[in-house]
Amino acid sequence: MSASRTYRRGLAALVVLAPLALWTASGDDFLEYRTKHAVVETVAAVGATQDYGGSEWRIDRYDTWAGQPPDAGKALTAATLPQGTRLVRVRVALRAKDEAAVKALDRCTLELVDGRGRRWNPGAGVTAARRDVPTRCNGTYDNAPQVAQPFLFEQDFLVPEDAAGDVDAVIRLAAEKPARLRLRLR
Amino acid sequence: MSTLAAARRRSAWRVLVSLALLLAMRESIPNYDGMTGPIVERGVLGEWTQARRFAARADTVLTARAIRTEKTGVPESLSQHDTSGVWLVVDATAKAVDEPVSIGKAQILTRDGRRYARTERLGSTRQLSGAELQPGIESRGVLVFELPADQVAGAQLVLADSPIAILDSELQLDLRLAAAPAPREFYDLVRR
Missing domain, CATH: 2.60.40.1240 (Immunoglobulin-like)
Known part of the structure; x- marks a missing residue:
């Protein structure tokens, strides 16, 4: 596998992994904020x-x-x-x-x-x-x-x-x- | 041999550059207080300065050796308060932005970094920090501080809607006190 293909796959994985990591770290806080501020x-x-x-x-x-x-x-x-x-x-x-x-x-x-x-x-x-x-x-x-x-x-x-x-x-x-x-x- | 020496020189440079980068990062990253402290908005005497939830203007400033006050609606409760330092009286105007809010922190920040909280010896009568501010409606009142006479020059007024303004606005208003003004004998908070 060429290096450029590896890099592309890595970047593609980041698109999925970065939001997933953000949600894992702060998802509950976000939902709690939404509930508290719901009108x-x-x-x-x-x-x-x-x-x-x-x-x-x-x-x-x-x-x-x-x-x-x-x-x-x-x-x-x-x-x-x-x-x-x-x-x-x-x-x-x-x-x-x-x-x-x-x-x-x-x-x-x-x-x-x-x-x-x-x-x-x-x-x-x-x-x-x-x-x-x-x-x-x-x-x-x-x-x-x-x-x-x-x-x-x-x-x-x-x-x-x-x-x-x-x-x-x-x-x-x-x-x-x-x-x-x-x-x-x- | 020369190839080995060149490689060593390159390695040394890399280490030096890395150390320099680490040092720069260490110096430029804010400390804990810097990351969680208030977001300072600066202003000067006579001009409106906007915080997230309110705006304020310091109108006038004076010093006095004594202050006369009374309990609200009790004329026989007149009393005079003296101090071993001076009273710093700031006449200020404030208004809320979107929703009712009160000024929860009023301090004087001195030139050498000390902070003096609003005095609690006088109660909240006629003091701006006791009032609920409403959006678009100017409320006027005084903020009174007790501080050593030699701390007046260069003093700034600090205002925030919360006593602990974590990641929220804090106004720092320069009171234009290049030199401490001569104090009055007394300031009348009853008939201001």
Whole structure:
């Protein structure tokens, strides 16, 4: 067998062996990474009601303000919003179908996500003075979700102007991870 | 005989070249800290510098002999903190890139390589490192450090979102302190 043929065969073998070695060394880590970062998203159209984690979810109201909102008494105490930002208030209606669904609401988050994948947590930079509905999925001591009863909660977000018209609300329940619910706002 | 001598010379050269190559490899391969340490992004006072998950700008810097502070919302808790060195106060602005993030590491890197962590004597009131940064929204606050007066000149601000920034961004912002500025008598963190 000539030397050049040996070299060619060696190179051909490398094409198979190199990926095989890589997979043997790091295949499990890759699969674990994929599992951890998997996102299973259910998308609900604007105004639609969607099942998720044993509850029905719907956007009840969605407002944005470029400055202090008109109902300041039961809204914000922030005198002015930072330049270049908008206030977004999202009110969510839910109905838990059973006790397990009510319990799942204890570990629940609402966030805003825009088309570029940026996400915002509620409450940053804004202060609620007084509200007529709770600000958490699991409510308050005297106003908590009940089985088969409608329940409302709302949260305020500060987002950049360029994102205010391009955001959706995303609900995450720890018990449902990696599944999440995206409620379209527009 | 001459053929044998030539072969020996060639062998000697090969050994020398091999040794030189080994030495070059040894010197050029990064050590463990270099391979697993942070990825440094450098910037200067007054300019935005981008990390993987956040961007930050050091706006102003000053030194003071004492700092006045209070517990949030408790006016009668006013107190003044002095130091055997100086307080270095950096007014900074930061914003997240894609998702909410906090500044988990704020340090001063001195000219001789020492690092001083953000002081914990003052709590997190008005300090930038206690705030959650949101994408595209600028958050402003101070970062306060306590360090010997002779370590101020040449100091750099180090910021990262994690206390241990393994293979992740670490900002090193030159505070343009060629010489240590004269310290104020006190800095008021309450009415800044």
